Amino acid sequence: TLPVETITQYADKHAKPSELSFQYGTAGFRTLGSTLDSVVFRVAILAALRSKKHDGRTIGVMITASHNPEEDNGVKIVEPRGDMLEAAWEVHATNLANAPTTADLIASLETLVQATKIDLSKPANVVYASDTRPSGPALVASLEDGLRAIGASGRNAGITTTPVLHYLVRSINTKGTEDSYGVDSEEGYLEKLTTAYKKLVANRPPSPLLLVDCANGVGALIARKLAPIIQDVLPIRLINESLDTPGALNKNSGADFVKTSQKLPPSVAEVLRSGQRGCSLDGDADRIIYYYLDERGSFRLLDGDKIAALTAAFIVELVKLAGLESSVRVGIVQTAYANGASTKYLQERLPVKCVATGVKHLHHAAEHYDVGVYFEANGHGTVLFSDETVKTFKTTEPQSPAQATALEHLVSLTQLINQTVGDALSDMLLVEVVLAHKTYTGAEWDSLYVDLPNRLVKVSVADRTAFKTEDAERRLTSPAGLQGKIDELVNRYQSGRSFVRPSGTEDVVRVYAEAAIRGQADELAYRVGGLVY
């Protein structure tokens, strides 16, 4: 049975604010950090129960609000293999978070244990981490109280990135097995990535200096440790790495700033030279956006779609060189936000699937391929290799030196790429590997295809739940009649495309539009926005 008395004692210290309600959304719970005490306490209990459900395997909990403002925070749960919490349990999380009183919480827990048939005698193990937000330490304390309340054993991974936490979860759960994912420490993570990177770029000329904008977030901590290990092959210069300047996190910097405003952070503009490339991480280092200045000094964006095109083409080439073209199926997963030009480019080469926004949807769709490349346009993405495929790479007998090299490279890629979740630093190394192999400049990479001009706007509406979508969020089914009006508008624009979807993280509706010419894309977005409002 549940330790009701202990839970009650602790829960009373972490009472739910009566005026608030919470929802486990696309990115877990996310809101003002100062309101999350009870939520994080309850999430810890849920994570412990999830661990019991998984026979004591370790569950992860990450405290972060990613690219959102510094005063926000959030919490999400990571499954034993390092992926996102199963959808059915998101509902349980929401229920627990909204139980009004301690007694209601206990009742909800009891219902949950019954309904999901949890064996309470099993052990519970939770590993947790937080980003650099000022509200982090208090929320970690709330989490630890939750673990104490239910008698779970916890491991504090400290202040680290979201992808490192995902890596740790998988590594802990595969320790000592033949599927061992890596040594379960930050050092183990860095060692795994950098060893693979050095193998992949051996015999290549060193890369030119790369600017890395850390958004004044936790990515800087890991990047600082990464830089010296790889400086001979990939010199990097960090900017926006001040972790103790109040208000600096994500402020005028980072991947989200660059992608949303389609311009350089002012701090990067000061130092980026013509022809040089740079990249921006987000606040928890699970997204990355690249860019460069062309010969006229104009800003050019290399977003998640461009990363997908670059890396997928490279992997396909290696698979061919390895003689595995007919047995290893490489595919791409995108969302509706993928630039139409990228979708066209990729569809001419590979199977492409479109799914709803949110990493869990992309991740699960990518698992259906032997090698599944997924990226959101916003820079979140990774590559998944099925167990079978990794085995094939390792056991295929090469018939030529070229085939042997291709197979070795493929094995190294499976180690370089963080397959649990999008990882800015792992993705950065992946991009740099491809650029080094292709001897591409930013401009050459950029020329794979030409982005259609696009515009993303948000519209405040009275009730965003009135907006319902189908076809991977590309069409509205409700409000009635609205999609027909959007279609009518879109038809008037050359290469026009537009869709409307309710945000999963903010109380707004998002409108995306693209068209052949900049002015037309802006106009289409504006006019569709007018229909929604």
Ligand code: 16G
């Ligand atoms: C979350 C998602 C991200 C998605 C974004 C969309 C995860 C880990 N993160 O940040 O993938 O692009 O939400 O936000 O799933 P929206 O629904 O507000 O447009």
Ligand code: ZN
């Ligand atoms: Zn993030």
